[in-house]
Amino acid sequence: MLPLPFSPLVWLLLACVLVQLFYFAYYFLPFANRPPEPTAEEPGPDEEPVSILICARNELEHLRQLMPLLLQQDYPAGFEVVLVDDRSSDDTYLYVQQLTQYYPHVRLVEVRRTPDGLSPKKYALTLGIKTARYPRLLFTDADCIPATNQWLRLMQRGFAQPADMVLGYSAYAPAPGLLNKLIRFETLVTGAQYLSFAWRGKPYMGVGRNLAYTLQTFRSTKGFASHIRSLSGDDDLLVQDAVAQGARVAVVAEPSAHTLSEPAAQWGTWWRQKRRHLSAGKRYRFADRWRVGKFIGTNLLFYFTAFGLLFSRPDWIPLAVLWSLRTGAMLLTYHQLGRRLDDRLPPALLPLLDAIYSFYYLALGISLFLHRTLRWK
Template sequence: MPFLFSPLLWLLAACVLVQLFYAGYYFLPFARRPQEPDADPEAADAQPVSVLVCAHNELPNLRRLLPLLLQQQYAPGFEVILIDDRSGDDTYLYVQQLTQYYPNVRLVSVDRTPDGLSPKKYALTLGIKTARYPRLLFTDADCIPATAHWISQMQQGFAAPAALVLGYSAYAPEPGFLNKLIRFETLLTAMQYLSFAWRGRPYMGVGRNLAYTQACFLATKGFASHIRSLGGDDDLFVQDAVRHGQRVAVRAEPAAHTLSEAAPTWSAWWRQKRRHLSAGKSYRLADRLRIGTFVGANLLFYFTTAAVLLFSQPDWVSLAVLWGVRTVILCATYATLGRRLDDQLPVVWLPVLDVVYFFYYLALGISLFLHRNLRWK
């Protein structure tokens, strides 16, 4: 059968159309949206905020993070709550010393976690209960704010008005292919959850840069619905908040970002991604279909191409046109979003990273299906 009339060609074309729809409706419009206004600390809705950091044996990271938090410029004021989750290092002594000099630094110590509960969610719940202010802002111990205006930029999201604000957390550029792949995966994930939320279909956020109100936490009954699941203190919480009618805003300007160091080894990243993906089975059906359609169309595109090359006599012109259109538009989309988020990857690497990422994603999915046991640190 001539390739021009082959079902494989039409399947390949359908995959490209699905991907172009996502690029044209979600990703590119989000990347090209109007510039968000600068935060105004004197605005009537500006309020003090509680910044919460949960740490488990992360003293070196805290020595880097906490001074940067204390340098934040936010006129309404803020407190920093460090939740020491069963640390065996000198975290307690270090933070205790800070509390002597900075009255807005507070320490919450967790000696043990009740059996069967997620340690991080239990620790975060204790920290939230002690917070003085209605607005809560979260980051991780291994993150740093991108600017001294991180708090004010993230708080601006509540002016939407919203009860929950999604931010972006990038990884610092380092030499090597693994770092590029991790940053590409982070960009691609953000491209989905930020643009979907911008279109009114929020489904997740990242705990490295997330804000919500105490009223939102109470309305969703905290982490009660997934307190026994290791992961999900960010994405499953967003799922519950949306189910309870909480409004979600996006605050993705570079000044509102946090920055982390990427996993140094493939095995460390593999474990991290397994934990993150394990929460996906609890997403709403509509969200799973929306995400799965995009990921599935990309995987099917590559599998169909392989089938064409192995089992048919392709029309090289048609095949080249489909590949060219897809590659140019998607890589332009990735590059545009990278510029907007100030997290750019070398353009020449984007087609390679795209191939590797989607097959890595498939391997993760198979791994989770075959081996479901996860461990918490």
């Protein structure tokens, strides 16, 4: 048998690159370059009234920023804002109660105690949904703001595709420092996955900062019943259950339909936040875990394999070729995604951010395996 011209690690590296190129070419780039969605100025099917739901705990300062922007939403069909005060110890209740006196379409639901063993946020959201007047529900978080006063109108356009759920994108505000750029990179890559997979007909998650679904969809899953004791998953696990029940999922990703969130300012805060978010992944359908895991896994394996090839001088040339090929494709893909989602990052930092992102996820996975205790704020 003739010896292979390169070491087995080169072929492993090639396999990783080919998998990555498939995701770039089949999911991410076509999604980034898809035809533009209708603008707010164009006529559209947004004649149904909507209930906007926010669950807040000790978020008074954020609510002072968010509520005026929600009340200014341009939506002729009408809407209500249901604010669920989840055991706050600040003046959230008094602030929202004052708003209800001036704005009849602002409604307050107070949660004084969460039953033992139940997820606090899911319990609070369930009470809010039971109070909602309208069959279309739109969700965001207290520490988010809509990108424009057309957010509500554009998110409702997704139901006309037709759909039972609408997935939106929620970006993080730019700020100085490596942590901010890493948070925004992770958000961009995660958004590229769940939005492009759904666009290709394989929805698996959404983010509660910008998510809409019908009351009937919530009822078809029996609410959060299948995971009410799990701390996380009020968004992605609900999508999992809804898709299993045959729900149709649409994507609305135009920048005017985004929400903007305040990112964590400390590494520890982001670490705890990501641990809580990733803990729901074990409940995903196997096909979804395989699809997402294959992308992240080959990303990580690429770096381990490339590092091993650094010690094999005869393999430096194929290593350089494959590294350059993947890096070029990655820069092109993430640049196009950043342009389409209006969430741009410095191109020179993308290779570094991609490497940190891969190993950060490995560390998170190990942490969740060894220490499974989570907490809601």
